[in-house]
Amino acid sequence: MPANDLFLLIEAAREAGTIALRHWRNRPKVWEKPEGAGPVTEADLAVNAMLERELAAARPGYGWLSEETEDDPARLSAERTFIVDPIDGTRAFLEGDKTFAHALAVAEAGRVTAAVVHLPALNLTFAAAEDGPATLNGEPIAASGTSRTGGATVLTARWALSPEHWQGRPPAVRREFRASMAYRLCLVAQGRFDAALSLRPTWEWDIAAGDLIARRAGAAVTDRHGGAIAYNRPEPRAEGILAAPPGLHADLIGRLTPALRVPDARA
Template identity: 55%
Template sequence: MPERDLALLIEAAAEAAAIAMRYWRSEQSVWHKAGGAGPVSEADFAVDAYLRERLGKARPDYGWLSEETEDGTARLSARRVFVVDPIDGTRAFVAHERTWALSLAVVEDGAAIAGVVQLPAMGRLYTASRGAGARLDGKPISVTEGRGRLDGARVLASRSVLEPELWRHGVVPPFRREFRPSLAYRMCLVAEGRHDAMLTHRPAWEWDIAAGTVIAREAGAVVTDRHGAPLRFNTPEARADGVIAGPPATHAALLRALAP
């Protein structure tokens, strides 16, 4: 079943990417969500509408959770659920940058079992299904060997992780912080072995991390919330309490360094 779902996600992502590219670098309407939740564009809605129709027709018994669809309780009774972010990194998208992604996943009984993260403007397609490994453009990928110390580790995170109060004894480890707008892309860069880990201490929406979770995990990463607990999906609040992803040794080093 995960392999069949992955094939469906790949097919749907290809057309959704084409829709998004028609809007990218064009004149389109952009709105700002309440509460400082960020922008949403015409492209977000167009991609969301396509995916909901395409995937819903293919798997009518699956639930649906998307950033751009009003949420409800029906998904909570479904065993399998599509978890989708039509455009992860909308700020980058509307700024005509390339580091935005489409993030599509299938969740079964709370666990991500198939995922696609596509970066149309960069020509990259990350895929994974449970037990079958992770791939970039069809080629297997894996995490770095990992390190038990954080000195010089390349960690993808926002600037806010440098606040001393987040770290044990107020000491920020000497890692090299880098940033990408899309959380899904950050998780895939860890899966690909281009970075040692990713970390967000803030609550993370499930649609931002579901596909990246299965891709990173299948590439050999440990993926948990910021306290080290396994991630669960299709929860009522649809959010995780932060995310840490990295090879086992690096993940453990980050967990040890963070303040309780």
């Protein structure tokens, strides 16, 4: 990884936050994406345009994968690729909630090498490089030491704890939720929650940045089957995601049933 990729992502994420906050709680224009893919706002598009312009200018040889840009297969032949969610948690953004995020990552040979998740309304910047610590506003963070499900705190959708997804009874965990998948992974990295779980097919732009940040904070991060997640694939989706301290991760994976067909939705 070029030594300054992380710095580049941090600066770009902060500029994204400046743009987003101009629209936040200011009745931005909004459209529904085709096939029930959710809303997109003028803020999403403005942030995406800035990021694509500025990051491409800084790294002209890198590929580009973004939720708000039509996919270009040329990214598959690039040595490194930006993976970007201009605004993760668009529904929260529209509701005036503070927990929307900008998620930016660089992937090389299937792995994430630099990552930033920035929440401008909360003044939080999570960051990590593959050879350094996970940080929050420049200070190191670490995942919790929880190793068993009893009493663990898990960020997941309510339906994910339905009995059909688990062998025996669902785990006795305390459940909460945040709209941004990237923020959920960072909350695990910070140790504020013990695990984040999604059983749905999960887009790479939702998880790439948070994946590296959680792993560099000491969490285990895999798909819902316990397999490693590779990035910048032709079909840029993972089979769900689970991030948790290693002992808890193993406990949860061992309790999950083989994958059922679940609704195909974002995060």
